[in-house]
Amino acid sequence: MDLLHDLGVQMVQYLQTHYRSHQDWFVFISYAADLRSTFFIFFPIWFHLCEAVGIRLIWVAVIGDWLNLVFKWILFGQRPYWWVHDTDYYRNTSAPVIQQFPVTCETGPGSPSGHAMGSASVYYVMVTALLSILPPRKQGNPRNRCARTVLWLGFWWVQACVCLSRVFLAAHFPHQVIAGVAAGMVVAKIFDHVGFIYKASLKRYIYTILFLFCFALGFYLLLKVLGVDLLWTLEKAKRWCARPEWIHIDTTPFAGLLRNLGIFFGLGLALNSQLYLESCKGKQGQQLTFRLCCILSSLLALHLFDSFKPPTKDELLFYTLSFCKSAAVPLAAVAIIPYGVSQLLNRKEKVL
Numbered sequence: 001m002d003l004l005h006d007l008g009v010q011m012v013q014y015l016q017t018h019y020r021s022h023q024d025w026f027v028f029i030s031y032a033a034d035l036r037s038t039f040f041i042f043f044p045i046w047f048h049l050c051e052a053v054g055i056r057l058i059w060v061a062v063i064g065d066w067l068n069l070v071f072k073w074i075l076f077g078q079r080p081y082w083w084v085h086d087t088d089y090y091r092n093t094s095a096p097v098i099q100q101f102p103v104t105c106e107t108g109p110g111s112p113s114g115h116a117m118g119s120a121s122v123y124y125v126m127v128t129a130l131l132s133i134l135p136p137r138k139q140g141n142p143r144n145r146c147a148r149t150v151l152w153l154g155f156w157w158v159q160a161c162v163c164l165s166r167v168f169l170a171a172h173f174p175h176q177v178i179a180g181v182a183a184g185m186v187v188a189k190i191f192d193h194v195g196f197i198y199k200a201s202l203k204r205y206i207y208t209i210l211f212l213f214c215f216a217l218g219f220y221l222l223l224k225v226l227g228v229d230l231l232w233t234l235e236k237a238k239r240w241c242a243r244p245e246w247i248h249i250d251t252t253p254f255a256g257l258l259r260n261l262g263i264f265f266g267l268g269l270a271l272n273s274q275l276y277l278e279s280c281k282g283k284q285g286q287q288l289t290f291r292l293c294c295i296l297s298s299l300l301a302l303h304l305f306d307s308f309k310p311p312t313k314d315e316l317l318f319y320t321l322s323f324c325k326s327a328a329v330p331l332a333a334v335a336i337i338p339y340g341v342s343q344l345l346n347r348k349e350k351v352l
Contacts, residue, residue, distance in 0.1 A: 002089045005078060008173030012080050012098050015168040022168075023101075029165040030103050033115040035061050038122050039263055039326070040306055044298035044333040046126070048291045051280070052198055053129040057122060058267050058330065059197045062260045064121045064187040066212050068114045069253055071183070073219065073230045077111025081170040082240035098170045105241035106171050107234050107251045113172045113180035114256075119162045120184030127155045128192070205268025209261050216257055249312045250322070258319050262326025269327070270334035279338035284345065293341045298333040305332070 019026075038061050047054025078086075081104050084095045108114075130151055135144055163177035172180075191197070196204075220230050234252070241247050249255055270276055284290050305328065310321035 002087065004175060005080075005083055005087070005173060006089060008167070008175065009080055009084055009096050009098065011174050012167055012170050013096055015164065016099050016170075019168065026165040026168045027101060027103060029161050030115065030169055030171075033119045033162045033165070035065060035118045035122075035260075036306070038118070039329050040302045041299065042122065042126065043330065044302065045295055046129070047334060048280075048294045048298070048338075050129065053125065055198055055267070055271075056191055057125055058263060059194075060121045060125055060188050060191050061118060062212075062264050063191075064117055064184060065114060065256060065260050066216070067183070067187060068112060068117050068180070069108075069216060069257060070219070071112055072109035072114075072253070073223075075109065075111045076232075077109045077176055078173070079106065079110040079171060079233075079236075080167075080173055081105065082236040085240045086236060100242040100246070101169050102243075102246050104169050104171050105237055105243075105246040105248075105251075107237040107247060108253045108256075109233050110172050111176040111179060112183050113163075113166055113177040115166055116159070116162050116172075116177040116180030117184035117187075120159055120181040121188040122184075123155050123158055124185050124188035125191070127151050128188075200268065200271075202268045202272040205264060205272075209264050209268075212264075213257070213261055216254075249315065249318055255319065255322060258323045259326045262323035263330060265323075266327035267330040267334065270331045273331075273335045275335040275339040279342040280334070282342070284342055285338075290338075290341060290345060293345070294333075294338045297337050297341055301332055301337060302329060305329070 038057060043054055043057050046057055080098060081100050084090070084098060087095075090096070131148060134147055135141065159181050163174070163181065166172040166177050167174055200208075223230055231253070237247055238244070250259070279285060280294075305325075308325065310318045310325065312318050
């Protein structure tokens with residue numbers, strides 16, 4: 001395993017040496033590949049264009065990220081930025097020098113890559129949704145084949161950029177991002193055949209949330225009793241991160257878990273609310289004007305809402321506010337904003 005890690009560090013050094021001029025691009029890709037983009041950008045767009053795709057995006061993102069957390073706790077994956085300092089592999093030579101960045105110091109285990117897994121699952125859902133719009137594949141239709149080729153090339157281009165970004169930033173080894181892409185595609189493919197998510201009741205959402213939270217917490221406590229601390233990476237991150245301010249509480253395993261469960265709760269609450277039924281499920285909900293207004297209003301409102309950052313000094317308060325903030329995202333995009341848009345359009349029609 002040390003040899004594999006050493007090869008990974010050499011890859012990090014190669015990218016940082018030969019592609020230093022692309023640093024801003026790699027940092028941007030890392031930000032863009034975060035699941036925050038799915039919740040605040042892709043979801044409101046897809047939900048109001050095709051509800052089924054929007055709902056599937058949330059389920060794939062939340063369940064995939066939960067599985068990523070469990071895999072990380074099982075695999076105990078290292079990260080390059082601390083492994084080069086913490087290993088005995090270089091005891092007879094000087095440790096390689098790799099650069100760190102503000103987005104390098106993730107505090108959880110490294111395998112598989114959460115960014116790569118989330119990006120692969122989310123983009124797989126979006127690409128297959130676009131492919132379903134195209135006519136059935138015909139041997140004599142070159143435009144159809146060309147469109148499918150372009151979509152899949154775009155998918156793999158995005159995955160390559162995300163993988164190279166995470167390796168360049170010394171946040172992951174190459175084998176970790178490859179595993180992440182593979183796992184993400186498997187999760188997305190499985191949800192192609194899961195139908196109950198589109199008509200799930202609020203009770204089912206709550207039961208799912210309780211299961212995901214209790215399983216993760218129970219797994220953590222069980223191993224802690226057995227003498228295994230699943231938060232062992234926090235000490236390594238604090239010890240080897242170049243700057244203390246680059247360590248963020250929202251990268252901890254439980255912060256991500258509660259953020260995703262908040263999204264889940266908000267979606268379940270919104271889809272089973274009277275506001276959603278009166279707006280999106282009415283006659284007006286089928287109109288293109290209504291859908292476009294909902295998309296634009298949601299993107300603007302969620303962009304402003306995302307600027308609110310919960311205080312990090314009190315961990316319990318941070319986790320609570322993170323859950324509430326996340327729950328408000330789908331609640332606003334699915335129920336509150338569409339209802340407001342519906343009321344405004346109705347008033348405009350009455351005036352005219």
